[in-house]
Amino acid sequence: MMFRTIPFAVAVALTATPVLAQETTQPAAPATADAARDALAKKEGEGDQSALLKQTLTAVDKQYSLIRRGQMSLTYDLSYSYVGEDRIVTDIANGNATLFNIENNNSHTVTNTFSADYGVLNNLTANLTxxxxxxxxxxxxxxxxxxxxxxxxxxxRWQPFEAHRDTPNLTLISSVRLPTGRSPFKIIAGSGEATGSGVGALTMGLNVNKIVDPVALFGSLNYTVSAPAKDLWQINGSRILTRVQPGGSFGFGMGFAYALSYGISTTVSFQEAISAGSKLRFADGLEAKTHMQTSGILNLGLGYRISPKTTINFSVGIGVTPDSPNMVVGMNLPLSF
Structure with a gap:
């Protein structure tokens, strides 16, 4: 159950402070209906809750929003994630286990992301991250x-139908991931950590949102296919990895944003991705397949409007499945003031 705080005004009669003897004390003016309405009204520059909710949705996932034709917006995202796990490392040769070791792995990742959006049409927005x-x-x-x-x-991002206040907004999305980071399939032991996926990928999906002031409901579906990583020569135990074909991934999410006031909003959302196993090929002809993975994260967010056009958003994500990061902390800041 959610409770909404409603601002209220109380008129208090003040007794005039005594002044010099030659001055006449003036009685306080009685409160009027117009004065009460002015106290209850939102102040200039506060905007409305619908605008705040739209900005909050943009912070949750930029793919829920579009910008007008010819306009450009810049956004900065800062996130930190932690993964801790105990991994059993084995190597099987000639049917016998030649290596058996339990490793405690801890990974800390800080990601600074700069995003640029450009309005190609009023209902079509291109973006680069x-x-x-x-x-x-x-x-x-x-x-x-x-x-x-x-x-x-x-x-x-493309909006096929005109948005109306009383109907859900539908947005179709497509994105291409370029393998510009350090590939995990080409890292030599001791030479550093991977910062990319190592393969290109295409994602297609749709997002739906509906604002029911002071709440915005949203949900998403997407599917990702990845290109294979070929011509590899990575030592993996006693074998050499030569090819990897990542499995497809299906993802979905849902949540809501709630405007506590004209300057504060909160979000609660859940995201899950189910990835099929990857096919591995080694130089000696052996082929293997990894297990399916499921990653689920519960996100809690807070948005604070520092100006009519700028809202800073903070979020904390908690992994709820073994294949998820233990914790994700993020901040979203628009750079177009």
């Missing part, structure tokens, strides 16, 4: 840090 990644990993065998460009993303 540029991530800069710093990753520190600590395992039983080694520890190291890498600073590098991540995977650049290029995408578009």
């Amino acid at each position: 540029l991530p800069l990644i710093s990753r520190y990993a600590d395992t039983a065998a080694r520890s190291g840090m890498s600073n590098s460009l991540g995977d650049i993303g290029v995408g578009a």
Whole structure:
């Protein structure tokens, strides 16, 4: 159950402070209906809750919003994620286990992402994302840090139907991920950490949102296919990895944003991605397949409007499945003031 705080005004009669003897004390003017309405009304520049909710949706996922034709917007995102796990490392040769070790792996990742959006049409927005990644990993065998460009993303958002206040807004999305980061399939042991996926990928999906002041409901569906990583020569135990075909990934999300006031909003959302196993091929002809992975994250967010055009958003994500990051902390700041 959610409770909404309603501002109220109370008129208090004040007794005039005594002044010099030659001055005449003036009685306080009685409160009027117009004065009460002015006290209850929102102040200039506060905007409305619908605008705040739209900005909050943009912070949750930019793919829920469009911009007008010819306009451009810039956004900065800062996120930190932590992954801690115990991994069993095995190597099987000739049917016998030749290596069995339990490793404690800890990974800390800081991602600085700069996004640019451009309105191609009033209902079509193109976007470009540029991530800069710093990753520190600590395992039983080694520890190291890498600073590098991540995977650049290029995408578009299209709204096929005109948006109306009383109907849900539908947005179709598409994006291409370019393998510009350090590939995990080409990292030599001890040379640093991967900052990219190593393969290109195409994502298609749709987002739906509806504002029911002071609440905005939203949901999404998407599917991602990845290109194979070919011509590899990575030592993996006693074998050499030569090819990887990542499996497809299906994702969905849902949540709501709630305007507590004209300057504060909160969000609660859940995101899950289900990825099919990847096919591996080794130089000696052996082929193997990894298990399916499921990643689910519960996100809690807070938006604070510092000006009529600028809202800073903070979020905390908690992993709820074994394949998820343990924790994700983020901040979203528009750079177009």
